[in-house]
Amino acid sequence: MNSISILLVVGIYSLLLFVITWYTARNAGNAGFFKGNNQSPWYIIAYGMIGASLSGVTFMSVPGWVGTTQFSYMMVVFGYLAGYTVIATVLLPLYYRLNLTSIYTFLEQRFGFWSYKTGAFYFLLSRTIGASFRMFLVVTVLQTFVFDSLGVPFWITVLIFVCLILLYTYEGGIKTIIWTDTLQTTFMLLSVIISVFLIKSQLNMSFSSLIDRVSESGYLKMINTDVNSKQFWVKQFFSGMFISIVMTGLDQEMMQKNLSCKNLKDAQKNMFSFSFVLVFVNLMFLFLGALLYIYSQELNISIPARTDELFPSIAIEHLGTFAGLIFIIGLISAAYPSADGALTSLTTSVCIDFLGFQSNSKLTEAQKKKTRVGVHISFAFVLLLVIIIFRAINDQAVVSKLFTVAGYTYGPLLGLYSFGLFSQRKPIDKFVPLVCLLSPIICYILNVNSKEWLAGYEFGFELLILNGLITFIGLWLLSLKTIVKIN
Secondary structure, three states: OOHHHHHHHHHHHHHHHHHHHHOOOOOOOOHHHHHHHHEHHHHOOOOOHHHOOOOHHEEEHHHHHHHHHHHOOHHHHHHHHHHHHHHHHHHHHHHHOOOOOOOHHHHHHHHHHHHHHHHHHHHHHHHHHHHHHHHHHHHHHHHHHOOOOOOOHHHHHHHHHHHHHHHOOOOOOOHHHHOOOOOOHHHHHHHHHHHHHHHHHHHHHHHHHHHHHHHHHOOOOOOOOOOOOOOHHHHHHHHHHHHHHHHOOHHHHHHHHHEEEEOOOHHHHHHHHHHHHHHHHHHHHHHHHHHHHHHHHHHOOOOOOOHHHHHHHHHHOOOOOHHHHHHHHHHHHHHHHHHHHHHHHHHHHHHHOOOOOOOOOOOOOOHHHHHHHHHHHHHHHHHHHHHHHHHOOOHHHHHHHHHHHHHHHHHHHHHHHHHHHHHHHEEOOOHHHHHHHHHHHHHHHHHHHHHHHHOOOOOOOOHHHHHHHHHHHHHOOOEEEEOOOOO
16 A cells, blocks of 8 residues: 555545534634533434444454454443443433533532542543553554654654644534544444445455355354353343443543533433444444454465454455555544544543632633643643553553553442432542542452452453442442432
8 A cells, every 4th residue: 555645545534624623613612612502413423422432442353353252242232222221311311400511520519529539530540541542553553554664753643643633623622523523433434334345345245145154154153151251141231231331421521422412302312322323333343353254264364463453454455455545544533533532521521620610700711711722732742642651661462451450440430420329328528539549459459360269250341340339339338328419
């Protein structure tokens, strides 16, 4: 593939984003940045959230998983449906009733100052590491296949992408992102569909033959009945349910989009429609993964040691120039929503949760905007620094572990919100940070030693549930028998 051609495609794609930005960010003030003036069409948000949910990690990893776990990931996806139902019927009504901009202000009303700051801090930590990790993976692929041949250093590549994201989000914020997400979702899905068509053409098979071949291959297996396995179907289902609750319903980035709808009814329509479409989209990614393995077998292509590299290596090195360009566009489309939404939500959380924009009546709108832009720029360079640190570590396994550790911090959020919603007790506020610190540490120790201590049992995604349960128990032990009402 010609590096200049790839750069041209990336440039045209970025230009489209800026056209959307110019159109949507006009006259966007602080209210537009944080909540889109509560005028966002629910169907646009629902469609765009597909791209935001399917990051660059998913884009490359899910197809590669098929080789070892078949279609068992679909049990996680079915669990998502249950989780999104909880979000639509329990969390969204709460957020709209309290008229929240940052969802973590609920913790202040329910528990107190330190609980509030703890929840917001864990979000900042998780989202910073998570967004940096996702962007790191995507930029590394682009660096390997494009920028290395042009002699461009890695840090310059990262700087370019961070600056692009900064420029098209700093003015319009959520008002812009809900529209750019639609473009990114479209190109991501098109890249998968076109890849399937190209593989079909090269294998000289009809779609019915392809489906038959996938069925015969054994990749369609969804239900794993081994209780000790990480892919045991019950674990997968309930893990998916709680993953969606914490990483969507308790995540400022994802909820900020929902809270920009005109009203609760629209937000609920968005959540239900998005969740059902996401099932079919994930099925499509898994189907592509099965085809990639079948294609590799037919053409005697060796499977990469890291299955994340299967899709990029086949698309760029075997399916032709057009397929490679389509993959690059899809990869960028998967990367941008992860980074732009993270940057906007991180800015929102700092401004609302730590700088007190809503409680400080002395600040004028102009002063708030100036501060908001400063925070936005600062976080852009924080992401840049973290990505460069990941590169300096130069060990994919270590970086992946850092990403996993960041995921542990969602457990305390699950425990905090569960305790706040389903208990009328109030914990001693000053001890809440200690509980939320110890819970992930306990879970990490259990995870590392589970095979030895639990007769061969291995934790999968259900570790999140355990993390939340430990936090809940800790809050209960340190709570008072006080009936608390949230207005």
